[in-house]
Amino acid sequence: MARYIAHVNVMLRPLVNDPQGLAVAGGLQSLGFSGIQAVRVGKRIDITLEAASEVEASTAVREMCQKLLANAVIEDFEFEVAALATA
Amino acid sequence: MARYIAHVNVMLRPLVNDPQGLAVAGGLQSLGFSGIQAVRVGKRIDITLEAASEVEASTAVREMCQKLLANAVIEDFEFEVAALATA
Known part of the structure; x- marks a missing residue:
């Protein structure tokens, strides 16, 4: 298993009021x-996770x-x- | 004046507890x-601003x-x- 870092950005949709x-x-x-x-x-969410491949990491993060x-x-x-360097 | 979009990420420092x-x-x-x-x-903060140049926009955003x-x-x-396309 390799380690990956996912940088996730979650923003309100453009038409949603943002007080x-x-x-x-x-x-x-x-x-x-x-x-x-x-x-x-x-929001900015950084997730460090283990996965078998980058594709699998992406799939997990999307879910x-x-x-x-x-x-x-x-x-x-x-x-x-x-990908992160393995510890 | 041209329009710029700044994407700012503000994260807690690595040693700060993040409940x-x-x-x-x-x-x-x-x-x-x-x-x-x-x-x-x-936090992820998107700022749309007017500035004379990209350098000036960067300076303003840093401040x-x-x-x-x-x-x-x-x-x-x-x-x-x-840079953003001018409206």
């Missing part, structure tokens, strides 16, 4: 940053996203998987 | 996923991270900036 993003945008403007047009806040990490009604996910 | 990551790891194991070695949960988006005591940040 956290609006709050961050307001905070940045209050701090004097200009030119901010939009801020969206989502994790669908079953637990992302709410498909309001969120989109994307991820990339990379 | 949310532990909860996700436990949840995944309860769902039957095996081989999970570690899960870390952080945003330092002043608001990341808590340097316990969090690390990384980001990438890409």
Whole structure:
């Protein structure tokens, strides 16, 4: 079994209201940053896992996203998987 | 002024305890996923902004991270900036 790291991004879908993003945008403007047009806040999830191959790791991570990490009604996910040096 | 999108990742530093990551790891194991070695949960922040150049956009985003988006005591940040087609 080899070790892989999956970087998963879970973001609210574009049409879903994002109050956290609006709050961050307001905070940045209050701090004097200009030119901010939009801020969206989502989750970044790093998963270290063992799998027989990169394809198998990808399949497992996609299933994790669908079953637990992302709410498909309001969120989109994307991820990339990379091999780690074995410990 | 051109438009840029910055993808910012803010993660807890490796030695900082991450209860949310532990909860996700436990949840995944309860769902039957095996081989999970570690899960870390952080933030993914997408910022659309106007700037005179990509370098200026990067400088602004780095300052945003330092002043608001990341808590340097316990969090690390990384980001990438890409040009957007002008609207």
